Amino acid sequence: MASPGTVIISEMNSTRREIWSDIHLYTKLYTPEDRQRGYFDPSLFYNTEPFTMRFNEQHKLLMQGDSFDKADSTVYRARLVNDVLTIDLRQKPGQLCYAVTLLTPNVTLTVGPKTSLSLLLQSGQLHVTTYMVTEELANQLKQPLHEINRVRSQVNTVRQAALDRPERDPRKRKASALNNLSTPCAPYRPCSPTTTPPPY
Amino acid sequence: MPLNLKTRQPRVLFFNKSEEFDPEQCWSEKEFTVNPNEEHVLLIASLPKIHIMWLDEDKQLKSNNILQSGHFLGYSICMKQQDMTVTVGKNTKLSLLLNSDHFYVVPFFMDQENFIKLYNKKSIADTTAAAADPAPK
Numbered sequence: 501m502a503s504p505g506t507v508i509i510s511e512m513n514s515t516r517r518e519i520w521s522d523i524h525l526y527t528k529l530y531t532p533e534d535r536q537r538g539y540f541d542p543s544l545f546y547n548t549e550p551f552t553m554r555f556n557e558q559h560k561l562l563m564q565g566d567s568f569d570k571a572d573s574t575v576y577r578a579r580l581v582n583d584v585l586t587i588d589l590r591q592k593p594g595q596l597c598y599a600v601t602l603l604t605p606n607v608t609l610t611v612g613p614k615t616s617l618s619l620l621l622q623s624g625q626l627h628v629t630t631y632m633v634t635e636e637l638a639n640q641l642k643q644p645l646h647e648i649n650r651v652r653s654q655v656n657t658v659r660q661a662a663l664d665r666p667e668r669d670p671r672k673r674k675a676s677a678l679n680n681l682s683t684p685c686a687p688y689r690p691c692s693p694t695t696t697p698p699p700y
Numbered sequence: 701m702p703l704n705l706k707t708r709q710p711r712v713l714f715f716n717k718s719e720e721f722d723p724e725q726c727w728s729e730k731e732f733t734v735n736p737n738e739e740h741v742l743l744i745a746s747l748p749k750i751h752i753m754w755l756d757e758d759k760q761l762k763s764n765n766i767l768q769s770g771h772f773l774g775y776s777i778c779m780k781q782q783d784m785t786v787t788v789g790k791n792t793k794l795s796l797l798l799n800s801d802h803f804y805v806v807p808f809f810m811d812q813e814n815f816i817k818l819y820n821k822k823s824i825a826d827t828t829a830a831a832a833d834p835a836p837k
Binding site for chain 2 (some may be wrong): 539540541542543574575576577578579580583584585587589594596597618621622628629630631632633634637640
């Protein structure tokens with residue numbers, strides 16, 4: 501496990517046989533003094549969750565956040581018309597994202613949470629390809645992670661509710677039942693004629 | 701006020717000194733002045749290509765051939781205020797320019813063919829210099 505804001509390179513001790521890919525979301529970090537920049541600056545984007553890369557894996561790095569944040573990585577399609585640059589502002593713009601793979605076969609790279617995108621890109625260990633995706637595709641790529649986060653959030657809610665109301669948590673019921681073994685039990689009464697009563 | 705240039709879209713080259721695109725590592729090729737009536741096109745040389753990714757009919761991710769084609773990044777800038785000009789010195793960081801808050805900035809991408817055409821267009825500084833100082837015979 502890497503500490504926040506760090507990239508750790510280590511010798512590979514396991515590998516996945518299949519070609520494997522994953523998607524990681526980067527969020528723009530604001531400081532009180534920070535103002536909106538006029539350009540996309542990878543050093544301002546940070547991952548929220550740690551991840552580990554192996555050699556045969558491709559990881560995609562996408563920007564997320566409000567439309568205000570995403571505007572940083574937004575670019576418009578342009579072409580030359582009669583030798584004049586014409587930027588098509590009517591078409592939906594694209595978003596920049598990255599696909600990264602490890603350069604060296606026998607290492608793994610672990611990225612801690614809250615590590616800047618620029619630190620990762622400039623680690624010297626990655627083959628980086630810059631991609632342009634539409635906003636729809638970006639949303640589709642992010643969807644599985646949203647789904648995971650939704651399920652995680654539900655699990656956390658249930659867990660918290662169980663902690664708040666221990667009588668509804670089956671684990672606590674079991675624990676409390678075990679704790680009560682020392683207390684005298686009520687006499688056993690079989691509820692079914694087929695059940696053999698335990699020996700006294 | 702500097703001479704009002706006739707070309708509406710002077711192009712300016714910036715050289716990227718990083719492996720990845722980083723405006724902190726892009727430096728202007730030469731000095732240039734942005735007047736209120738101009739749209740300057742900032743092209744970033746020695747920058748890795750950008751590829752397009754899309755979903756095909758089978759919902760499989762596809763991208764253009766990484767080795768062959770690709771797209772290039774640039775910026776179009778215009779002055780926000782109409783009563784001033786901005787002169788940018790040689791070897792100035794792109795980030796400083798974009799962050800100066802004096803310009804409307806539109807990032808764009810274009811295919812290789814268009815990029816090369818634009819890249820090979822003589823900058824207005826070259827044209828002016830050639831006209832003022834013709835090469836001796």
